Amino acid sequence: MQWETVIGLEIHVQLATATKIFSGASTRFGGAANSQACAIDLAMPGTLPVLNAQAVDFALMFGLAIDADIPMMSVFERKNYFYPDLPKGYQTTQLDKPIVGAGRVTIATADGGTKEIRIHHAHLEEDAGKSLHEGDFGSQYSAIDLNRAGTPLIEIVTEPDLSNATEAVTFAKKLHALVTSLGICDGRMAEGSLRFDVNVSVRPLGSETLGTRTETKNLNSFKFMEEAIVREVARQIDVLEDGGSIIQQTRLYNGDTKVARSMRSKEEANDYRYFPCPDLLPVVITEARLQRLRDALPELPDARVARLIERYAIAAKDAQILASDVALANYFETVAKHCDDPRLAANWTTGELIGRLNGEGLELAESPIDAEQLGILIQRIGDQTISGKMAKQVFDGVWSGAGEVDQIIKERGLKQVSDSGALEQLVADVLAKNPAMIDDYLATEEGRRKKKLGGFMGQIMQASKGQANPQQVNQILLAQLQSLIQSRGD
Amino acid sequence: MHNMSIAELGLGLRSKTFSSRELTEHFLRRIATLNPRYNAVITVTEESALASAERSDEQLRNGAGGDLCGIPVLHKDIFCTRNVRTSCGSKMLDNFIPPYDATVVENFADAGAVMLGKTNMDEFAMGSSNETSFYGPVKNPWDITRVPGGSSGGSAAAVAARLGAAATATDTGGSIRQPAALCGVSGLKPTYGRVSRWGMIAFASSLDQAGPIAKSAEDCAILLQCMASYDPRDSTSVERAVPDYRATLNDSVAGVKIGIPKEYFSDGLDPSVEAAVMDSLAALRELGAELVDISLPNSHLSVPAYYVIAPAEASANLSRFDGVRYGHRCDNPVDLEDMYRRSRAEGFGEEVQRRILIGSYCLSAGYYDAYYRKAQQVRQLIRQDFVNAFEQVDIIMGPTCPSPAFKFGAKGDDPVAMYLEDIYTIATNLAGLPGMSVPCGLVDGNPAGIQLIGNYFDEASLLNVAHRLQQATDWHKLQPGGLD
Known part of the structure; x- marks a missing residue:
């Protein structure tokens, strides 16, 4: 039945x-x-x-x-x-x-x-x-x-x-x-x-x-x-x-x-x-x-979800999570105020932050990283000072009490290299050292070549000690490989 | 000194004819000598009385202090007194020492009055003869083989025997007026909400009201002035200015319309009591008051309604006496159930247990509508009777109780006969109106009382009419023999 x-x-x-x-x-x-x-x-x-x-x-x-x-x-x-x-x-x-x-x-x-x-x-x-x-x-x-x-x-x-x-x-x-x-x-x-x-x-x-x-x-x-x-x-x-x-x-x-x-x-x-x-x-x-009492009623969860979506253009799912708790919503809004990317702010708040808090059984009020610092951290990703990967290291640093975001970036020399001249040279050097990989890449059917990029990226990031701006490297790498294809094809 | 009115005592204190300490010592001696005969006082606070008398003397020397400064009074043992046992006449609270004062007690202390001790009472104020007290019955000073009335029998007897200048009391269904009548003294139950119930151990919360018992209406006016106050600690206390009760005591009663309810002069009334009441009414008519026949058609319903509502409220109010936090706890309980059962069975007397059972029954599933709800509807009818009556008259008068004091044991095995003692007084509690009893003569050597019922918050009219009656007559000055 x-x-x-x-x-x-x-x-x-x-x-x-x-x-x-x-x-x-x-x-x-x-x-x-x-x-x-x-x-x-x-x-x-x-x-x-x-x-x-x-x-x-x-x-x-x-x-x-x-x-x-x-x-x-x-x-x-x-x-x-x-x-x-x-x-x-x-x-x-x-x-x-x-x-x-x-x-x-x-x-x-x-x-x-x-x-x-x-x-x-x-x-x-x-x-x-x-x-x-x-x-x-x-x-x-x-x-x-x-x-x-x-x-x-x-x-x-x-x-x-x-x-x-x-x-x-x-x-x-x-x-x-x-x-x-x-x-x-x-x-x-x-x-x-x-x-x-x-x-x-x-x-x-x-x-x-x-x-x-x-x-x-x-x-x-x-x-x-x-x-x-x-x-x-x-x-x-x-x-x-x-x-x-x-x-x-x-x-x-x-x-x-x-x-x-x-x-x-x-x-x-x-x-x-x-x-x-x-x-x-x-x-x-x-x-x-x-x-x-009606006049003094604070914002209620439904209204808050709508406002967060409207104002920050964040995903409805993130807005639901953030709006479920006034303190969390306030936290997010402070993060968003200190950076230019509210979507990234929402991702970090609902992902990294909440995950970490839950993992350690902490209340939001006990978070070792405050909203302003998280906002600054996200801003450093946005202004390309550091990569997302570096940002996780910095997050860990602030979490464990090593200092504030900018201080940790400076102390650990985590600045990502975005100088295109330097990156051009770095990519060229790595390509020059790996002719076999280039041959392999060129031998691969065009639609599947994307998968081969990871190997180059790994080498380049390693050569830069992790400081190269990955998006930039990716673009330069593609451009140099393209010119290689053209030169070989000629 | 003990026969002087509060006003006369005040003059004596201010003119240094005697000090508060001397006055206090005088009453303490009277208590020591006379109380064993009457058992009206169950706790004497000699040490603190003398200390507070000295403080009042100091105030008086400085020209300070009001009408009650230095005046020795007794408090009914229902009012919580800080650091002084407050038993409510029960074994349950024989060991209970409150860490706080009732508002009434506080008001007296603030006025500089001296507390001599605590008066005996029916257990948890449940009784009309003072026979239910754990501390033994109070004897009526007019005839020690007779009851003093109840539940404030200790306060009424103490005032009759001049063991204090006055006493506080409480009234749930007649507990001030009936003992005042039976002991030949004056007693006033104010409008519900006039006097704070904070610190007054609850019997039936919607009916309980504190008031004074004294030798005269004038004394009652002075005492009520002190007792009446708005108290934010009691949600049922009413925020309303307290008039100057003495200012209107001597107003003329010419033209005052006195309603005489025919239902209060029916079969159960002792003809001698009726004659005494009629004498007082005649005296008032001589003073120019107009007597008007009225009807309170639902009067016969007040006793049955009361004996549903009061026990229902009491059944819940007395649940806190469970042996857990204070009060009597049985020896060696085997489990929680046993502790509850034996602590309550040992701590409460028979009448209290009877009323808890009646009340629990009336509130039980399936009986609530037939009893409690019906009684509340009747209460509305009774209230409406009075509202209608006060459209025609200024005050209502009749007997306080059907007969003079009865012999000990006379109604002991018949609770209903005992409950009928309050047949004329209960309605005012149900309606929340002020009521007063003053002496109106002797019946075979025992006092009878005449009752005055006023409109809401019109205690001033009761005091005025009672005072004018006492100016014109001497019944309130009659005293039992063997006191000096």
């Missing part, structure tokens, strides 16, 4: 506010355990929440960016359940009246087209703390770190509009680009700044009814998300083809061991006893507030 996959996502996005959603404690990542939890975060008796206006603005910015309906009023509710890292015994979240209503996000599809993914809604809520089960507190104890408790989140819920793992990942990356472009999230997935819950079901191709779904929670990398979906789809198809049925359940996927397991079934689910939080007033959104 042919199967069709239906995927919906729930995405938790940590908002990049300085303080928590209901208290003044810092949201900084990585502090000593419980050093960023105040009396409110600890749910001490008598303490009360006060809503962080910045968190509301960030949620609204997201709503504006996905062209969502934004209700005039939204309401916080209490979701009741006991857990040691949930200090109040309830999570303050939104249910019936979320801050952001229905919207849409457009993604590029594999066939070169686009697809609209509907967003059901996005709501504001607080994050829980963390339970620690290993540490210097002894194996008979668990410990609680409440630094994360009260960190503002928006939970974004999609409609089940995604059809496979690739689309889901494309969407997830687009969402990442969107929230980082908006500046509402730092995008650091390894720190849990974006976490994906994946709802997956399968059904016979062409069927109208949805199959029973499972939810795999808390995936914090695109790779794990893709793996988890692929494996879950395969598992469900196996079960169904063996005549079994899918049990609605919540699952966890371990990206390191590649093992997924059931966390709880529908029957074990809590009755959360939601009700409106009486400590918080309904949030009323004015048109003036929305207008202020």
Whole structure:
């Protein structure tokens, strides 16, 4: 039987506010355990929440960016359940009246087209703390770190509009680009700044009814998300083809061991006893507030792709990559500013730079070569000071901290020889020393002679100690060989 | 000294007839002597009281300090007090020492008032007789075989027994007004949002409101002046100027329209209490007030609506008491579930557990619409009753509670009978309106209270009418015997 996959996502996005959603404690990542939890975060008796206006603005910015309906009023509710890292015994979240209503996000599809993914809604809520089960507190104890408790989140819920793992990942990356472009999230997935819950079901191709779904929670990398979906789809198809049925359940996927397991079934689910939080007033959104935010909205990924293509005439594929991350796009634009060849700037940024960063597991902000230096390096290729090959050496030099571009070129004597008189002589010398190669070249059928040029080029570049301008050498070589052909033919 | 009003005490302090330290020592002695009989005060902060009295004396010597500077007061043990145990009347918080002050406590400290200690209360403010306190019941100073009312029974009894110049209290369904009535003192529950709830341990967040219990309406005016403030730490606190409550105390009540709701004079009302209430109303009519018969047709729905909404909110508010971070934790838990179960079963008393169960039930899947949603709809109807009434009248008056103080144990095994104690007071909490109780005479030697209900943020009218009544009558001056 042919199967069709239906995927919906729930995405938790940590908002990049300085303080928590209901208290003044810092949201900084990585502090000593419980050093960023105040009396409110600890749910001490008598303490009360006060809503962080910045968190509301960030949620609204997201709503504006996905062209969502934004209700005039939204309401916080209490979701009741006991857990040691949930200090109040309830999570303050939104249910019936979320801050952001229905919207849409457009993604590029594999066939070169686009697809609209509907967003059901996005709501504001607080994050829980963390339970620690290993540490210097002894194996008979668990410990609680409440630094994360009260960190503002928006939970974004999609409609089940995604059809496979690739689309889901494309969407997830687009969402990442969107929230980082908006500046509402730092995008650091390894720190849990974006976490994906994946709802997956399968059904016979062409069927109208949805199959029973499972939810795999808390995936914090695109790779794990893709793996988890692929494996879950395969598992469900196996079960169904063996005549079994899918049990609605919540699952966890371990990206390191590649093992997924059931966390709880529908029957074990809590009755959360939601009700409106009486400590918080309904949030009323004015048109003036929305207008202020709309006016201040930064450039969004789609607009950025279009602008990069328009302004720099770079390939659409490069523009997509560069626009996926504001910092990367800014980096590229600085590179382009310092050289005359934006296409080459795009190639180097998306190729050499990103490859190197990924290879060494570095963030862009940690790049040993800054955008200005990369721009200068590309300019040195453009103005023919150095060859592309030399440029890679210089790139390595800057990367390893040997100095700046021009300094390395000078110190290593890497300047390429572009003096045509000197190059004419160099080529003539090499030809004179290699009559056999010339004979071979001349004996070769005209259409295949191009392949023989490499041998001459190698010798000439070696003779110049790599400093000859390869394009120039190529032209001179062809001209001299042509005149040889003519002289022999005469 | 202990019978003097706050204004008289202020004069005495300023004229150096006595110092705040002397006044504080006087009340501390009274607490030491009399409190064992009443159990109204559960924590005495003698050392810090004397220190703060000396600071206030210093201020007074410099000609500084306002109406409450140097005045010894007691705080209900629901208000968090920095470095002083705040138990909320519960074993759960018997070991809890907050690192912060409630805004109300802070306001009093800023005004130079002296905190003598903390008053007893029904556990987590759940009760109408003070019998649910972990620290034992408070005895009514008028008759120690009778309850003082609740949940602010400690505050009301302490003021009746003159253990402090005044006391703070809170009111979720009548917890200021009912004990004030049963102990023969004056108590005011302000409009919801008038006084900050920051640092006040929550029972039912949408109903809880702090207010004063004192010997007179005038004292209440001075105390409310201090308690009322906009507080950015409480999102439900209302940013609205606080009027000068004393300035209008003596305004004439001639022409003031007093609404008399027929529903508040129905079958359950003790005829002697009704007679006492009618005496006060007659006194007001003599002062020129106009009595208008009105109807609050949905009154009979307030107790059932309240006993859905209040427990629902409480069930969530009390979830934080889980034994994890502070408060009572059971010995040697075998796992997390065991720790939760035993810590809460041991830490909470029976009434608190009952209300958590009721509240959880009302919010459960499948019951929410029938109970919680319905109760919220009823709440709208009750609010609308008052909005309609205040189109005709300036204030509403009636009995505070159906009968005088009952004997200990009289309603102990019948929660519903206990819940009906608040039949006349609960509606104002549901509507968020200000309400007040002042003494209106004795019934067989026990005090009865008359209730005044005002329009939103119109505490000034309540205080004005109550004060004029107290100028014309002496019921508020009646005292239990055996106090001196």
